[in-house]
Amino acid sequence: MDAHQVFGLANNLAMISWLLMILLPRWKWTAKLIVGVSVTILAFTYAYYIIKTFDSSSFSSFGSLSGVMSLFTQPEAVLAGWIHYLAFDLMVGRFVLLDSQKLGISHFLIIPCLLGCFMLGPIGLLLYLLIRIVRTKSYFLEPAVLQQH
Numbered sequence: 001m002d003a004h005q006v007f008g009l010a011n012n013l014a015m016i017s018w019l020l021m022i023l024l025p026r027w028k029w030t031a032k033l034i035v036g037v038s039v040t041i042l043a044f045t046y047a048y049y050i051i052k053t054f055d056s057s058s059f060s061s062f063g064s065l066s067g068v069m070s071l072f073t074q075p076e077a078v079l080a081g082w083i084h085y086l087a088f089d090l091m092v093g094r095f096v097l098l099d100s101q102k103l104g105i106s107h108f109l110i111i112p113c114l115l116g117c118f119m120l121g122p123i124g125l126l127l128y129l130l131i132r133i134v135r136t137k138s139y140f141l142e143p144a145v146l147q148q149h
Contacts, residue, residue: 003075007082010045013038014086018118021097025107034094042087049080085121093117096128105135 001009017038020030053076061067072078093114100110109131116124133139 003079006045007079010042010079010083010086013041014090014118017090018093018114021093022111022114025097025101025110031094031098034090039087039090042083042090046080046083046087049076049083053077053080089117089121092121092125096125099132099141100128103132103135105131 017034020027020033024030053074054071058071061071072081096110096113096117100107100113110128113124113128113131116127118124129139
């Protein structure tokens with residue numbers, strides 16, 4: 001498979017995950033499919049292209065903008081970067097969905113946030129954080145509580 005085909009498949013996989021979060025947010029399989037399948041496949045694909053495209057000297061290029069720009073001149077390197085965005089944006093969307101459910105925020109308010117995370121990553125998260133501040137009257141997230149078994 002060439003980079004263009006992998007790009008299309010990765011986008012389709014991400015799109016299915018976003019549709020699940022938007023249309024079936026409480027379905028028991030939504031979380032399992034997003035994290036257990038989509039993000040895992042994207043992570044393996046990302047790792048493959050990072051290993052295939054970059055060598056140990058490439059990582060020193062991350063210290064400057066021009067160095068990073070030089071890294072992403074090959075289609076497979078750009079594909080790796082795109083898959084990185086897809087996987088992490090899905091995890092941010094998953095956080096938005098779960099946190100909003102925990103706080104009882106209407107899913108209709110969250111849909112624009114999820115669409116924002118899908119299309120513009122941090123802007124969707126920012127929109128959610130603003131909604132969250134208005135809803136909770138607090139900026140800070142509550143620390144995660146570990147469950148004892």
